[in-house]
Amino acid sequence: MQTQFEFENAPDRRGNSSSKWQKYGDRDVIPLWVADMDFRTAPCVIDALAERVRHGIFGYTQPPAALPGAVVDRMSEDFGWAIDPDWIVWMPSLVVGLNVVSRAFAAQGEEIITATPIYPPFLSAPRYADRIATKVPLVEDAGRWLWDFDALEKSVTPKTRLVLLCSPHNPTGRVWTREELAALTAFCDRHDLVLVSDEIHAGLVLDADKTHIPIATIGNAESRTVTLQSASKTFNLPGLGCAFAIAPNAQLRAKLQSTMAGIVHHIGALGFFATLAAFRDGKPWQLALLDYLRANRELVETRLSSMPGIRTWHVEATYLAWIDARDLPVANAMAFFEDAGVGLYDGSLFDSPGFLRLNFACPRPLLTQALDRMQTAIGEL
Ligand SMILES: Cc1ncc(COP(=O)(O)O)c(C=O)c1O
Structure with missing residues (x-):
């Protein structure tokens, strides 16, 4: 859906002290682990902060x-x-x-x-x-x-x-x-x-x-x-x-x-x-965000459901997909996907070893690239 808000031309977070991006340093790993979004916040928030900062x-x-x-x-x-x-x-x-x-x-x-x-x-x-x-x-x-x-x-x-x-x-x-x-x-x-x-x-x-x-x-x-x-x-x-x-x-x-x-x-x-x-x-921005996230969710659910060895569930809320990777013939699913260039969250931290969590709150081209990498890696097993 076309909206007045921009979710795709996000600034590069590398080298900007982002916990999410800093984790992999110079490695070519797309970070889809910790739960923050690779989108600028609502313009009304940026304006309010700019005004408060100018106060000094x-x-x-x-x-x-x-x-x-x-x-x-x-x-x-x-x-x-x-x-x-x-x-x-x-x-x-x-x-x-x-x-x-x-x-x-x-x-x-x-x-x-x-x-x-x-x-x-x-x-x-x-x-x-x-x-x-x-x-x-x-x-x-x-x-x-x-x-x-x-x-x-x-x-x-x-x-x-x-x-x-x-x-x-x-x-x-x-x-x-x-x-x-x-x-x-x-x-x-x-x-x-x-x-x-x-x-x-x-x-x-x-x-x-x-x-x-x-x-x-x-x-x-x-x-x-x-x-x-x-x-x-x-x-x-x-x-x-x-x-x-x-x-x-x-x-x-x-x-x-x-x-x-x-x-x-x-x-x-x-x-x-x-x-x-x-x-x-912030309501108009929030509504536009939800539209963008819905389309990302659709992409993630469609793509993951076509990958052998992977199960996922319909995401009713949040921008986080929960993945059962226990049927993948690999010793450590998180390390396997990291080696393929995608950084997911390890399910053992959530008390579910063999599961993974994927954060899909990022520009769609980046998400697509991450899903492509996952699919290719599984295809080469
Ligand atoms: C359920 C839940 N609670 C709390 C937090 C973290 O909140 P805060 O950053 O305010 O500590 C998160 C972050 O992902 C979360 O998913």
Whole structure:
């Protein structure tokens, strides 16, 4: 689809301290691993940042006055969730949030449930804090990844305190349905567990017939839920360090704040102003981005499904494709594709050895080149 926004003439990120591109240095490897996009962010964000930079003073900074309202509007207009601005707790990143909640809502030796495969910090955050990560594998049914509610029930012990939910789900790309979310909240009610929902991918639902539902909006879940959010995934701002928790329950909010006090750094001015511009003015760019990503998804799904030894799943949300490469006759699928010039994320980090994650948020010609390289390499086996 033709839009007023440009997703193809991206500036070269090599030599620009990009984590994604720096990983392979001078090697000819197309990096499709870490989850950021090879697109410039929305023009409204670039303009807001340019204006803030021109001001030239970068002292300690409060959230801009309009920012809480912009967050309230986004949650209400995008997801039908009426939040109170007082529920917002600013933090520099969601990974910080996952680590803070692991310390705030479980004690040493207590257990934190998460469904695997999963974005690695869901497993490392409990571990770093001497809490136990209890893994409940998702199950595959008719080509979709589902929660195993029987296994979930059996995973609870007297030491279980917290559930970490990823919604939409990285790496399977699932958008959880109302029924699935309701079953999870009922489970948390039954066992009196705190529910933390990482909703960083909520702005990246690709399927037209699906919507992201904040789990806090289901029944009375608000009282036991802390939602982690930011503009950074949708607007490609992870280098600016601005995120927030929405904690409607005053006790949970206070515990969150006391756990962060004196340790978690305040937000930088540029992160605040970028988030404000993205949430207030970024919708047309976001819609164009989703169109571009949908076409990339189509390309990835079509091309991967024609490669022998490879399985993938329909990506309902995110720009990440989850790949089962266990049938490829190679010892290490990630190293195999790296040698072929494509840098993917190793599934073992997500608790699924033999799987890979492919980030398709890059200009289509580059994505095509990466897929060509993968196909050629498999063809030569
Ligand atoms: C589910 C999920 N949570 C958190 C993050 C990272 O968020 P942040 O950069 O704010 O730490 C990512 C990045 O890919 C993610 O996929």
